Structure formats: structure tokens, C-alpha cells
Amino acid sequence: MALNKPYKDIPGTTIFDADQSRLGYHLNQFCMSLMRADNRVRFKANERAYLDEWAMTEEQKKAVLARDLNWCIRLGGNIYFLAKIGATDGKSFQQMAGSMTGMSEEEYRNMMITGGRSIEGNRVVGEDGDAQAHRQPQGRAGQGGH
Amino acid sequence: MARITASVYTSHVPAIGAALDAGKSGEPYWQPVFQGYEASKAWMQDNTPDVIFLVYNDHATAFSLDLIPTFAIGCAAEFQPADEGWGPRPVPVVKGHPELAAHIAQSVIQDDFDLTIVNKMDVDHGLTVPLSLLFGQPAAWPCPVIPFAVNVVQYPVPAGRRCFNLGRAIRKAVASFDQPLKVQIWGTGGMSHQLQGPRAGLINREFDQAFLDQLIADPATLAQKPHIDYVREAGSEGIELVMWLIARGAMNDSPPRVAHRFYHVPASNTAVGHLILENT
Numbered sequence: 034m035a036l037n038k039p040y041k042d043i044p045g046t047t048i049f050d051a052d053q054s055r056l057g058y059h060l061n062q063f064c065m066s067l068m069r070a071d072n073r074v075r076f077k078a079n080e081r082a083y084l085d086e087w088a089m090t091e092e093q094k095k096a097v098l099a100r101d102l103n104w105c106i107r108l109g110g111n112i113y114f115l116a117k118i119g120a121t122d123g124k125s126f127q128q129m130a131g132s133m134t135g136m137s138e139e140e141y142r143n144m145m146i147t148g149g150r151s152i153e154g155n156r157v158v159g160e161d162g163d164a165q166a167h168r169q170p171q172g173r174a175g176q177g178g179h
Numbered sequence: 180m181a182r183i184t185a186s187v188y189t190s191h192v193p194a195i196g197a198a199l200d201a202g203k204s205g206e207p208y209w210q211p212v213f214q215g216y217e218a219s220k221a222w223m224q225d226n227t228p229d230v231i232f233l234v235y236n237d238h239a240t241a242f243s244l245d246l247i248p249t250f251a252i253g254c255a256a257e258f259q260p261a262d263e264g265w266g267p268r269p270v271p272v273v274k275g276h277p278e279l280a281a282h283i284a285q286s287v288i289q290d291d292f293d294l295t296i297v298n299k300m301d302v303d304h305g306l307t308v309p310l311s312l313l314f315g316q317p318a319a320w321p322c323p324v325i326p327f328a329v330n331v332v333q334y335p336v337p338a339g340r341r342c343f344n345l346g347r348a349i350r351k352a353v354a355s356f357d358q359p360l361k362v363q364i365w366g367t368g369g370m371s372h373q374l375q376g377p378r379a380g381l382i383n384r385e386f387d388q389a390f391l392d393q394l395i396a397d398p399a400t401l402a403q404k405p406h407i408d409y410v411r412e413a414g415s416e417g418i419e420l421v422m423w424l425i426a427r428g429a430m431n432d433s434p435p436r437v438a439h440r441f442y443h444v445p446a447s448n449t450a451v452g453h454l455i456l457e458n459t
Binding site for chain 1: 193194208238239240243244245262263264265332333334335371373374375376377378379380381382383384386406407410411412415416444445447448450
């Protein structure tokens with residue numbers, strides 16, 4: 034019998050459970066290696082060559098090279114591990130979190146200052162909140178703006 | 180005998196530590212956050228404990244995916260502030276209390292909680308940011324600290340009910356330690372926040388305030404709240420709040436005195452919550 038996973042119907046959210054962890058083991062351990070300064074230097078010098086040292090899938094490597102955190106998470110990445118890539122790039126946690134919404138850095142920051150994202154419409158897939166799939170990307174990017 | 184005198188609850192947002200370390204605590208963005216801890220710092224000066232038992236979570240720092248302990252107790256004599264990728268925080272080394280930690284481990288394991296004993300570990304912002312918020316920037320932390328790391332990174336994390344009962348076991352363990360120590364227990368993390376996916380930036384004030392109310396007045400019922408309620412209502416990282424139930428379970432059964440309560444949005448991506456409860 035399959036395990037009960039009641040968190041599968043939360044919009045815009047991937048829960049890092051044992052299955053995701055299994056998928057993402059090598060991806061996340063690559064991220065972990067970036068906690069060492071000498072590894073950060075080697076990675077930045079030749080990202081592709083550094084990634085090829087890890088038993089990651091080709092798609093995981095592409096997702097890292099693209100710095101597409103939503104893609105990384107779908108492939109088993111966990112945000113606390115992926116944050117090591119952001120640290121290597123000199124990004125703050127807020128910049129990383131914001132990048133997954135499609136909003137500009139300023140738009141995301143302003144959303145937080147004005148109280149954060151509302152829970153209304155964002156509890157269950159199928160509602161009409163701003164985190165729902167049919168409303169991506171968010172911010173001006175979703176309105177055809179630049 | 181040792182006894183638990185009070186419990187302290189606070190968010191442990193990394194950006195708070197970064198702001199303090201960079202001398203930005205007076206900036207308009209950060210000033211309301213640090214202002215909310217001024218009364219707590221004064222209270223702490225009058226109520227400095229002999230030991231702090233600090234419940235927090237490691238954020239892929241000491242524990243990678245090679246080893247994922249649900250509950251890990253730091254029994255070492257000292258713990259270094261970790262380099263989380265931005266360089267180590269410029270804060271004092273954390274001195275442990277190996278005798279009390281070993282005593283608690285022995286007692287709590289015999290009460291059916293499987294603790295992982297850690298004799299070597301660096302500590303990340305989850306532990307050092309709460310110390311900074313309550314003690315500021317001293318040359319040395321004013322007392323020893325026992326780090327107690329809880330897995331809230333890989334799901335499933337321990338249930339609120341289990342955390343609350345673990346707190347009770349810790350209370351019993353402290354009470355049987357044969358030295359007259361005043362011990363505080365701290366529960367950290369939360370409150371509502373989500374750091375990933377298109378729902379990143381979620382904040383739920385109503386959930387947070389109700390959580391604080393119930394943590395004070397009716398923690399046994401709060402402990403029954405299922406994981407899915409935290410994740411759905413308070414965000415995927417809001418699940419950290421289960422750690423507050425460990426600290427609350429370690430308090431006496433009689434109603435506590437609320438010495439301080441504070442709530443503010445935002446600190447970076449997160450709602451900051453803070454409570455000090457005294458045993459009466």
C-alpha cells in the first residue's frame with residue numbers, strides 16, 4: 034500500500050520527504066561540498082567539470098548550471114542544501130527564495146515588507162491564490178512586463 | 180538538584196545574525212526586530228541561567244544527507260560556529276556542559292527516546308542567532324549551552340506530540356541531576372515561513388498568534404496538531420515550530436508566567452515570534 038502523502042496538494046510547494054531525498058542525494062551532497070572554500074573556487078573556475086565529478090543525472094547538472102532552483106527542487110534538491118550554491122554566488126536567502134516566484138528581487142522584498150504572501154487561496158491546489166500554477170510567473174514577469 | 184526555571188522561544192532567521200554582525204541592527208528594516216528583544220535582554224541579565232538546553236535545527240551544516248538523526252544531543256566541551264558558505268559568524272565559541280548533557284542522554288534514552296549522541300559538531304545560525312538575540316555581542320557567552328538538534332529538514336520530522344513528550348522526559352532528567360543548577364530550555368525556529376517554490380514568502384499571522392496563545396495556555400492540545408496543518412498553514416519551513424513543543428513540554432504542569440511576548444513581520448522571509456515563559 035502506498036504511503037499517505039497529504040502534502041501533495043499544497044500549491045507551489047515540494048515537501049522534501051524520503052523519496053525526494055533519495056532522488057536528490059548526489060545533487061545535495063554536491064551542494065554540501067561547496068561549504069569548503071577550495072571547492073567553491075574549483076566549482077566557479079569550471080562548473081561543468083566540477084559537476085561531472087558527481088554521480089548526478091544530466092538533468093540535475095543542467096538545473097544547477099541554469100541556477101533554476103524550482104527545477105533543482107523537482108529533481109530532489111532541498112533548499113538548505115541548494116543555499117550553498119547561492120552562497121557561492123554571493124546571493125542572500127531572500128534573493129534565492131524570491132527567484133522561485135518569478136518576481137523581481139524588489140517585488141519579492143516589497144511583498145515581505147508588506148506582510149508576506151497571503152495564505153488565502155494558497156492552501157490547496159485548485160484555489161485562486163498567487164502561488165497557484167495558473168498564476169505563474171508572479172509579479173511583472175507574469176504580466177508580460179520586464 | 181537541577182531545575183528548569185524558564186523557557187525561551189524565538190525564531191532563528193540567519194539574516195538576523197548577518198544584520199547584527201554587519202552592524203545593521205539600527206537600520207529601519209531591522210530596528211523593530213531588535214527592539215522586540217530589548218526587554219528580553221534585560222530580563223536575561225536578571226535571570227542568567229547556569230546552563231541553557233537549546234533546541235534548534237541544523238540546516239545542512241553539521242549533518243548532510245549522509246546521516247540524518249531525528250534528535251541529536253551535543254555532549255562535547257565546546258562547539259565551533261560553522262562556516263555555512265558565507266564564512267563563520269564572528270561569535271564566541273559555544274561552551275557545552277558535558278556532565279549534564281550525558282546525564283540527560285542517559286535518562287532520556289531510558290525513557291524510550293532515541294537520541295544520537297554527538298561528541299564533535301559545529302553549530303550553525305539555528306543555535307547562534309538565538310544566543311545573539313538574547314545576549315547581544317559579548318566576548319564570551321555568559322553560560323554553557325547544550326545543543327539539541329532536531330531533524331526538521333527531511334520529512335517526516337518528529338510529531339508535535341512526540342516533541343512535547345520528549346520535553347517532559349528532559350524535565351525529568353534535569354530534575355534528577357545532582358547539582359543545584361538553574362537550567363533554561365530554549366525552543367527555536369519558525370514562525371510561519373516558506374523558503375521554496377512559487378509559494379515562497381508565505382506568512383500566516385493568524386496561525387502564528389493562535390500558536391503562541393495555545394503554546395502558553397494549552398500546550399497538550401497544541402501538541403496534537405498534525406504535521407500537515409503546519410505545512411499547509413505556516414509554510415514548508417514553518418514545521419520548525421514543533422521544536423517549541425520540546426521546550427514547552429519541559430516546563431511544569433502549572434500555568435507559566437509570561438515574561439515577554441513579541442511578534443514581527445518580516446525578517447527576510449520569515450515571521451519572527453518570541454516568548455519567555457517562567458515556571459511558577
